[in-house]
Amino acid sequence: MNGLLKLDQVETHIGQYHILQAISFEVRKGEVTVLLGRNGAGKTTTLRTIMGLNPATKGSVTYKGEPIQSLPTYTIAKKGIGYVPEDQGIFAGLTVEENMKVAIQKENEETAKRMDWILELFPDLKKFWKKTGGYLSGGQKQMLSIARAYVNENELLLIDEPSKGLAPIVVEKVMESILQIKDQTTIVLVEQNFMMASTIGDSYYIIDDGRTVNHGTMKQLKEDEEMKRKYLGIA
Known part of the structure; x- marks a missing residue:
């Protein structure tokens, strides 16, 4: 096992x-x-x-x-362990960029690669990078919530x-x-x-x-x- x-x-x-x-x-x-x-x-x-x-x-x-x-x-x-809560848990008053930066535990080369990959996976986040979390649609908020949990080197x-x-x-x-x-x-x-x-x-x-x-x-x-x-x- x-x-x-x-x-x-x-x-x-x-x-x-x-x-x-x-x-x-x-x-x-x-x-x-x-x-x-x-x-x-x-x-x-x-x-x-x-x-x-x-x-x-x-x-x-x-x-x-x-x-x-x-x-x-x-x-x-x-x-x-990364956690994507039921209510998404994003900061409505922060921009997409700021939401991502707050979530990052360690800034290194691996994190930068993961960030690039995330923005390819979720192009809407890149498009609304400077918009606040409250501006996003429900689906975009969910994408941001998943992205924040995944940007770190979480195994789970x-x-x-x-x-x-x-x-x-x-x-x-x-x-x-x-x-x-x-x-x-x-x-x-x-x-x-x-x-x-x-x-x-x-x-x-x-x-x-x-x-x-x-x-x-x-x-x-x-x-x-x-x-x-x-x-x-x-x-």
Whole structure:
């Protein structure tokens, strides 16, 4: 096994609410692992727990063999985990250029190469380089959010609902960009759009009511009509 990230019986409380009750999964290096489940199942909280934003109250989160569940978020990020939150998390009052500069942890030759590659991948960002984040469309904001997470030499990207609220034609562009990025890094993807998830993903874990209930290859899930109907509401 070439596991990069592993969660073992992770539990998370938010206030009085017991959100994650038994989350276990392993992310293999070089693959896209998709977390699936209905709204409110605990997928976003799972990503936030990995990043230390909603710390685990029980269980372990291990990255490259090292426990990280008790570390602060900034330390987790410096270990090589990029995070694209559900709300995109860009700075509306800063320009695209400033948003990118704020995200860069170390300015070096490798970062410069990644920046050039990103601007080829997302030409709209280059076009609106001097415009503020608030000026961008929903799809462009999503591209900026992904670009900010990818510009550093992160070995793992956590991407939460990249298609949310986007028009179908924009979803296709975002999907194409993630397909290109997956050739160069490992990804954990939370995505409600099953067409997008099944196109990008290599393996899947289904989360239901804060628990991991099923997993396998994406090819297996595409063929399992009962599983899709039971946990994802796909007829």
